[in-house]
Amino acid sequence: MEPGPGVEYRQFEGLPDGKVLADLLRLHELVFGAGEADRMLREARNRHRLLTLVALAGQQVVGYKIGYERKPGHFYSWVGAVAPGFRRRGIASELMRRQHAWCREQGYGTIRTATKNKWRDMLILNLRHGFDIIGVYVDQQGEPKLILEKRLPR
Template sequence: MQYLIFEGIPDREHILKGILDLHDLIFNTELPLDELKQKKGVLVMAAVDHDTVVGYKIGYERKKKHYYSWLGGVDPRYQRQGIATELMRRQHQWCQEKGYLTVRTHTKNKWRGMLILNLRHGFDVIGTYTDDRGEPKIILEKKLAHQ
């Protein structure tokens, strides 16, 4: 497995297409790329197996020193192999190197695997809200350790 890191939207067309296709497969919706282009501090990571994107993680600066882990997922055929954990580990390492103090993410109860993964890796539930589709969302945040 190869892990690729892009500060900004990937300039390698087949990687970007792989991420877009994988997002559609997992969430049955188009990744809002135009929204991402408006963000600051964008980090896009891809897990690639034999030139095929099998996992991704996207985030951006929420506010100064605070990072938002926005979207991510792993191809169902590759789940339970530690890919999401490794993408998270690498994202948090990058955030620490860039001086971020916290990482925040939102998830839904129906995505139990992601909720459990976040809790296992030091996130705390700090709140909930109902999104514009009427679905409850869970807000999680993790403080990053600094040397």
């Protein structure tokens, strides 16, 4: 059975549109705060080879993961979340597995991501999926930001 019984996964090159995008943005604001959806849309416009993965329960988006090409051969896993009522069912792991499979198919050799201590669940998830911490810097809010990277098997 797929991780998260009754959950269906879909993949979009670029951002989805219509209801899927509206739902995704609502979930993004629920998790990251008001105003964050516009910020994400603005930033997404400047990105190359964006890949969006979504998890749907019924017609509802309950999880998403978005990444883009950082430079040739290198992918950046940018942002993602799972709706609070759907956590710890393996949905984020499955989104990550699908993102990595797509990246391998497309010839990417490494995936980089960045997170903060406050996104601890994501940090644990990344470490469990084979990412290494490769650096730390202090961002404009004065918070340490951890850079993680994973090499994809050929």
